[in-house]
Amino acid sequence: MLTVTPRAAERIRAIQQEEGHPHARLRIAVKAGGCSGLTYDLEFAAEACPDELTFHSEGIELLVPKKSLVYLVGTQLDYTEGLSGQGFHFVNPNATRTCACGTSFAV
Numbered sequence: 001m002l003t004v005t006p007r008a009a010e011r012i013r014a015i016q017q018e019e020g021h022p023h024a025r026l027r028i029a030v031k032a033g034g035c036s037g038l039t040y041d042l043e044f045a046a047e048a049c050p051d052e053l054t055f056h057s058e059g060i061e062l063l064v065p066k067k068s069l070v071y072l073v074g075t076q077l078d079y080t081e082g083l084s085g086q087g088f089h090f091v092n093p094n095a096t097r098t099c100a101c102g103t104s105f106a107v
Helices: 006-018 066-072
Strands: 002-004 025-032 038-045 052-057 060-065 075-080 087-091 104-106
Touching: 002 006, 002 052, 002 060, 006 060, 006 075, 025 066, 052 066, 060 066
Parallel strands: 002 075, 025 060
Antiparallel strands: 025 038, 038 104, 052 060, 075 087
């Protein structure tokens, strides 16, 4: 239901090592805010919360709050580096509108 690309998985593992949490899970949530209404929230977590679902993609364990899943079904997390900058990018088939920077969206 939620996937990461090989590039994103590689970068996630690098950040886990840099921060000293090589086995941390990646929590992906949706919160109100941003210029389009909703924003993505990424953070590392040691344990899952009771209201979260777990997904595995490219060797990364992903935690998604049940309330966020409706907005994230089919979403792919990618990581790019290039002239226009570097960072994580969400390819979300549910988004009807996104902001220019790609950090907020609407459904």
